[in-house]
Amino acid sequence: MDHVAALLVELGLLFLGLSLLGLAARRLGLSPVPFVLIAALALGDGGIVPLSTAEPFLTASAEIGVVLLLLTLGLEFSASELFSSFRRHAPSGVVDLVLNAPPGFAAGLLLGLPWQGALALAGVTWISSSGIVARLLGDLGRLANRETPAVLSVLVLEDLAMALFLPLLVVALAGGGPTAAAAGIALAVGAVLVVLLAARRHGHRLGRLLTHDDDEQVMLRLVGLTLLVAGLAQAMGASAAVGAFLVGLALPASFADRARAILGPLRDLFAALFFVAFGFATDPGAILPVLPAALALAAVTTATKIGTGWFAARRDGVAVPGRLRAGTALVARGEFSIVIAGLAVTTGLADVGPIATGYVLILAVTGPVLTRVVEPLSAHFLPAPSLR
Amino acid sequence: MELEETLLPGVGVRYELQTRSGQVLGIVVQREGGAEIAVYDRRDPDRARGMFRLEPEEADAVAEVLGAPRLTQRFADLSREVPGLESGRFPIAEGSPFAGRTLGETRARTLTGCSIVAIVRGADVVPSPSPGDPLRAGDVLVAIGSSTGLEQLDRRLSGRLPG
Numbered sequence: 001m002d003h004v005a006a007l008l009v010e011l012g013l014l015f016l017g018l019s020l021l022g023l024a025a026r027r028l029g030l031s032p033v034p035f036v037l038i039a040a041l042a043l044g045d046g047g048i049v050p051l052s053t054a055e056p057f058l059t060a061s062a063e064i065g066v067v068l069l070l071l072t073l074g075l076e077f078s079a080s081e082l083f084s085s086f087r088r089h090a091p092s093g094v095v096d097l098v099l100n101a102p103p104g105f106a107a108g109l110l111l112g113l114p115w116q117g118a119l120a121l122a123g124v125t126w127i128s129s130s131g132i133v134a135r136l137l138g139d140l141g142r143l144a145n146r147e148t149p150a151v152l153s154v155l156v157l158e159d160l161a162m163a164l165f166l167p168l169l170v171v172a173l174a175g176g177g178p179t180a181a182a183a184g185i186a187l188a189v190g191a192v193l194v195v196l197l198a199a200r201r202h203g204h205r206l207g208r209l210l211t212h213d214d215d216e217q218v219m220l221r222l223v224g225l226t227l228l229v230a231g232l233a234q235a236m237g238a239s240a241a242v243g244a245f246l247v248g249l250a251l252p253a254s255f256a257d258r259a260r261a262i263l264g265p266l267r268d269l270f271a272a273l274f275f276v277a278f279g280f281a282t283d284p285g286a287i288l289p290v291l292p293a294a295l296a297l298a299a300v301t302t303a304t305k306i307g308t309g310w311f312a313a314r315r316d317g318v319a320v321p322g323r324l325r326a327g328t329a330l331v332a333r334g335e336f337s338i339v340i341a342g343l344a345v346t347t348g349l350a351d352v353g354p355i356a357t358g359y360v361l362i363l364a365v366t367g368p369v370l371t372r373v374v375e376p377l378s379a380h381f382l383p384a385p386s387l388r
Numbered sequence: 389m390e391l392e393e394t395l396l397p398g399v400g401v402r403y404e405l406q407t408r409s410g411q412v413l414g415i416v417v418q419r420e421g422g423a424e425i426a427v428y429d430r431r432d433p434d435r436a437r438g439m440f441r442l443e444p445e446e447a448d449a450v451a452e453v454l455g456a457p458r459l460t461q462r463f464a465d466l467s468r469e470v471p472g473l474e475s476g477r478f479p480i481a482e483g484s485p486f487a488g489r490t491l492g493e494t495r496a497r498t499l500t501g502c503s504i505v506a507i508v509r510g511a512d513v514v515p516s517p518s519p520g521d522p523l524r525a526g527d528v529l530v531a532i533g534s535s536t537g538l539e540q541l542d543r544r545l546s547g548r549l550p551g
Contacts, residue, residue, distance in 0.1 A: 081397040134398055144402055144414040144426035144436035149394050156397040208471050254470055257419065322434035382431050 006053040014043075014054065018272050029139065029372075031132045033334045034364040036272060037357055040279025041287070051280070058277045065274030066339055067230045067244040068267040070162075071222075073130070073336075074248015075256040075263075077156050079199050082249075085153040086160070092150065092312035093157035099304040101126040107297045107355075111290065116172045117352050120344035123165055124356045125301045129334025129364065130155040136329060136368050140375070147322035150312035151329050162336060163192050163245050169340065170239045173347040188238070191246060199250045207255035219262050241339065271335065278342050279357065286354040294358030302363070302370070305331045321378035328374045332367025333360050423447040452515055475532045477508070478545050482525045485547045492519025500540040502533030 018032075021039055025032040043051050051058070086093075104125030108118025133155060142148055164185065171184030199206075210221045226247045233243025251259060287294075309327030318326070341356030392404040400418040407413060414426040414436055421444030426436035442450060480487050486494050496502050507514040507521065508528040514521060523529075531541055 076398050081395060084395055085397055130398070138399075141424070141426075141436065141439040141441075143396065143399055143416045143418075143424055144439070146434035148399075149396055149402070152397045152399060204471060211471055252471075318434045319432065321432050325435075379432070 003053060007057065010051050010054040011057070014051070014276065018276075030368055031129070031135075031332070031334055031364050032272075033129075033132070033275060033338070034361045036275040037279045037338075037361060040276040041282060041284040041357070043276070043280050055280075058273055058280065061270055061273035062277035062342070063240065064227070065267075065270035065272070065277075066241050066342065067226060068263065069271050069274070069335060069339065070241040070244040071226050071248045072260060072263060072267050073159055073162070074245040075251060075260050076130070077159060077249070078253040078256065079196050079203070079249065080253075082156060082160055082196065085156040089150065089153035089157060089312060089315070092154050092308065092315060093161065095311045096154055096158065096308045097126060097161065099307050100301055103297060103300045103304060107293065108352075111293060111351070111355060113349070113351055116169075116175075117344060117349045119172055120169060120340055120349065120352050121355065123169060123340040124333065124337040124352075124359060125297065126165075127158050127162060127333065127336045127340070128155060128305065128330045129332045129336065129367075130159060132332040132334045132364060132368065133329055136332070136371065140372065142325065142329070145322065145325065146316065147309075147313040147318045147326040150316045150318070151309060151326045154308065154312050154330060159336075160192070163242055163249075164188050166239045166242050166245075166340070166343070169343060170237070170242075173344060173349070174237065184238075188242065191238075191242075192249070195246045195250050199252065203250055203252035204254070206250055207252040210251070210259075211255060215262050218258065219266070222259055222263065223266070239343065241343075274342070275335075275338060278338055278345070278353070281345060281350075282353040282357050283350075286351075287358050290355045291358050294355055294362060297355075297359055298362040298366070301333075302331050302366070320381040324374050324378040324381070325371060328367070328371035330367075331363060331370055333363040417447075420444060421447060423450075472534060473532060474535050474538055475505075475530065476538045476542070478529045478531060478542055480523050480525055480527045480529065481546060483547065484525065484545055486523050486545060487525035489523060490519060491517050491521045491523055494523075494545065496531065496541055496544070500533065500544065501537040502531045502541045504529050504531050506530040 017039060018036060021035040022032045025035045101122040105118045105122035107125075108121035109115070113121065133151065137143055137145075137148060137151065167188035168181065168185050171181045174180075210218060210225070212218050212221070226244050229247050230240035230243040233246075234240040248256075306324070306327030309325075309330045310323040313323040313326035337356060337360050341352050341360075344352040344356075389408070390406065394402045394404070396402055396416065400416060403415045403417070405413045405415075412428045412433070414428060416424040416426070418424070423442045424436075425440040425442070429435040429437045491504060491507070494504075496504055504517060505515070506529075507517045507523070508530060509524070509526070529545070531538060533541070
């Protein structure tokens with residue numbers, strides 16, 4: 001086959017395969033992320049489909065996938081939601097960080113990773129999957145529950161923390177000393193604050209600039225602007241992902257709804273390719289040896305996430321069953337853990353890949369199952385019914 | 389009566405109402421326009437039960453039944469949120485050429501691109517009026533559209549534009 005034919009056939013088979021996996025995941029009520037990861041591990045040399053021709057395309061698409069994931073993450077939360085979550089649930093965000101990042105860091109050091117790799121693993125264990133959790137709450141009919149605002153606020157704070165953590169990680173991975181790291185963090189904090197404040201005052205102007213009657217125009221302008229900012233951020237030594245996140249944050253809520261609708265399919269396509277590329281770059285043989293470590297880490301951080309949700313829900317005056325629902329709902333890790341691990345892998349810390357893959361595979365599946373199971377069980381913790 | 393409002397980041401807003409009869413009603417209004425209506429578990433008051441899910445158009449239908457008078461307020465809010473879309477209230481004055489004719493005869497949508505979303509008649513509101521609805525002097529039309537479209541509509545309704 002000539003080059004073009006081979007490329008098209010490989011990509012065609014890839015997308016058809018992803019479609020089947022998505023169907024299977026939906027049937028089981030789970031996230032497609034772990035399924036895609038497993039399938040991607042089976043690809044590559046010696047796999048079912050070698051995908052040798054598509055590899056350069058996959059690599060480029062993976063970068064765009066991360067940019068679009070972070071852009072839509074920024075679009076997801078309006079500045080007012082961020083401010084109100086911060087005011088009300090800042091302590092929960094701190095508890096989340098203190099409980100869930102250190103296990104990852106310690107495990108990284110115990111596994112013999114350099115401290116930069118351990119830092120990446122801390123991020124992997126810290127960030128819950130807002131995609132999986134938000135969908136789960138909707139599917140289980142828990143949106144009206146009293147613990148739900150606390151759960152969603154923890155997710156918002158984590159996503160905001162991502163904007164600060166990613167630049168920190170990028171600086172650390174680049175091999176800079178403490179001074180460079182401090183400067184990197186200061187720059188990141190400054191940029192996020194400036195963008196949030198500017199979005200409050202002038203966001204509507206940016207919205208007007210991008211708005212057009214024609215969906216195609218909106219898509220081209222938005223993707224163009226985002227890739228430009230992401231590229232410039234990358235060139236300045238920050239991360240492309242952070243630049244994209246800031247663009248998402250800066251857009252006004254009125255425009256964000258339309259932007260999400262237009263970008264949704266594009267984001268899903270490229271994000272799927274990102275997961276494929278990540279699994280593709282990970283050696284399946286390397287996962288088995290670290291699987292026990294991943295299991296232990298998953299067990300520990302399941303407990304710490306339950307603690308986080310418990311704490312956050314208790315602050316809202318929720319009783320024990322609700323605290324358990326909140327805690328278990330937060331257990332799932334997914335897309336952003338892989339984004340963090342992907343950053344580490346592309347800078348040469350390939351050892352982060354297998355442990356992060358194993359870890360996400362376990363928790364993206366057990367998290368949703370756990371919170372389903374705990375719902376009927378937690379009824380035992382209820383006080384005796386009062387006669388009314 | 390106290391209607392408690394809680395922000396659900398990324399999802400929408402939850403409203404909670406303790407009725408005088410002692411029941412607690414929860415309504416989640418989602419950003420995409422859908423809604424969920426729930427009653428809380430008596431034993432576990434944090435847990436929503438009897439979840440009732442409404443698609444955006446179903447939520448609109450229920451809202452229309454319960455809250456037609458709130459329509460004008462909602463459109464004012466809408467115009468603040470969507471850049472380029474504005475709303476306006478246009479009285480049908482005594483001398484207006486359309487007093488006594490039907491809404492369809494204004495040909496508002498064809499000629500100005502504006503949608504008439506309600507007719508306010510004293511304390512009554514006719515939501516989503518149809519072309520056959522009669523207009524009377526003193527009525528106020530609530531319309532949404534672009535700012536130029538609304539200007540044209542204003543001129544047309546007051547008779548300053550030949551029809």
